[in-house]
Amino acid sequence: MNTIVLKFGGSSVADNIKLNVVAEKIISLKKEAKNIVVVVSAQGKTTDRLIKEAQELSAVPDEREMDMLLSTGEQMTSSKLSILLNRKGCPAISLTGWQAGIETNLVYGSAKIKEIYTNRIEKELEKGKIVIVAGFQGINERNDITTLGRGGSDTTAVAIQAAINADKCYIFSDVDGIYSADPNMVTIAKRLDEISFDEMQEIADAGAKVLHNRCIQIGKKFGNDIIAKSTFSDKGGTRVCKGIETRDVKSIVKNDGLITVIMNNKKGVTAEQGYVIYKNLLKENIIVEWFERDSDSFKFRIKKAELNKVQALLDRKFSEYEIVLEDFIKLTIVGYGIIQDNVILNKTMDILKEYNVEVIKVSLSQAKIEIVVNDISSETMELLHKKLIRKER
């Protein structure tokens, strides 16, 4: 092979011992590939720690400044890994997002990559160096640092693969591939050998902390396979590719990271008011999953992680409303074509009924069934998995 891109996640680079495993892995892959670009995340819980420290300073930290702060995590990892590789006699150089030519749009906190100017990366590869790029970040036209959102290093890797036309892109983490459910929750979850981009997209959208959303879109757009593997084992792995749609359930995802915000106004509410609220949410780059108007309330669903920001906005501009927060669980059953008959949906409803799970809402699309419930136990999740996912494949 000529060129490969490797991405190592936060838990793979969490400390110096793990960095050493990563360095050895890179050195062994150097025998197979002439050019290697490595993309790294921040070490372990670094990003969480920085967010926490910032939130102690401000409940709603300025977003440009947050990107400035958070981008340091990946920069630290990249330079450390480069120090280690150089010490092992393997020439390497670390590059920040802006040094790697990654230009994004103007959105802070969840910027999109517009363009990658690859000349620096290519120049360093030509010198025979392993190029280590700080993931998750770029630079915008104001010369300010932006970040791509949680998990954005995946996107950095796949976007670089496309930009430099690399042969393969490996996403290394502490799990050995994509599973049919979160193995920490569902003991019988199994690893998938292959999954299509569209199904993978639904799994990521559903809130599973696997591949970053944008990374799958870019892989699909350029038709480049993404290989998810374990840093700590040569076995296993899942290939995300064009694939064949099998009408099987591929994955069941439980998402408890969302919350419903209800804005009550006894005087009643108008469509015009709804428009103003919605526009304000969008202006602050809040991802609104769903927005609804009743006679005297608005309801909308957001990520719990964005609740502080939303609450600050509501306090500031819409203090006349009474705010109620409602917790819920979103189940997503992913599989291309599974809604073409009602077999899966029937089985699911029966199980949920049997276990007294209160179904609040169901919605269907080509590659998934989405069910909003009040709560769901591990036992019920196990049973759903057992009944819906084919054993042999």
Next chain:
Amino acid sequence: MNTIVLKFGGSSVADNIKLNVVAEKIISLKKEAKNIVVVVSAQGKTTDRLIKEAQELSAVPDEREMDMLLSTGEQMTSSKLSILLNRKGCPAISLTGWQAGIETNLVYGSAKIKEIYTNRIEKELEKGKIVIVAGFQGINERNDITTLGRGGSDTTAVAIQAAINADKCYIFSDVDGIYSADPNMVTIAKRLDEISFDEMQEIADAGAKVLHNRCIQIGKKFGNDIIAKSTFSDKGGTRVCKGIETRDVKSIVKNDGLITVIMNNKKGVTAEQGYVIYKNLLKENIIVEWFERDSDSFKFRIKKAELNKVQALLDRKFSEYEIVLEDFIKLTIVGYGIIQDNVILNKTMDILKEYNVEVIKVSLSQAKIEIVVNDISSETMELLHKKLIRKER
């Protein structure tokens, strides 16, 4: 006043509580000055921690990569302080060294500022923002991040003052000015109200961890006073300025951060060999205080902090020599004109004799007496101070 530059040291920004004190100080100064540029160091022991982590990965970390790593410390502080000021309703923006237009030469680890392109700083000041610059760092013509050496944030501040023609530059730290000796060591040490650039330079050269060397040079060059003050008190302070030379002893500095390296070769050594060794040390940007050739050895003095680097060089290129390391203490007695008679030197020698301090070497220059000794107790330091420094001034 129109424009002021404030620099806050690592211990002044060590945690969120201290950052809050700094933010309040900036807000109160905003009433006096239209434009404020703030330069910050890394928080508390961040730089030390990063150096330690890097040295666990490599005894001699690649210098370009070290700069990449260490520069994150100041970037984190700058964005945090900006988050806090914005939350307090005081518009602020953080800038890295490269965003602030600080261009340096190509030396890593102790780069010199070549030029400051002030357009971004000035644009943000015009918008009414407090501009917070990550100290200690810049960018070189290769588009790589460089650092200015320990204490380099002082230099960033004074260089920005000169570049934007600011009215005043305050260097804030956890001490309320420059002292006649390290107050942690000499209990009767007193704060100086004023000191000349030249004397200050000698104190810094002598190894006192006060102002960064280059910062004093820049202050002197542009004739801009530097005011050293405490972050946590409005009282006190020392003005570093052109000043009047008084022929008084201003300060006594004890430096235990140096070491003598002796390279023995039983076959004898030649001037040519000495030249090659010296050139190699210079090539690696080692600061060699002093270099000497005997019949069968070379001796030279370096900073203990650079010992790893030197040892790696000697192992690699000069393994035929037997290496001996010799600890010592360097005392520097600073005062412009104090060597114009022998009064101070006489008193000093008598005390050292009385306390059995072994004098290895004495050297004189216009503004200082330098004495190399085997060791010196706190008691002897106190007595030296009592006898040499005038009580009333």
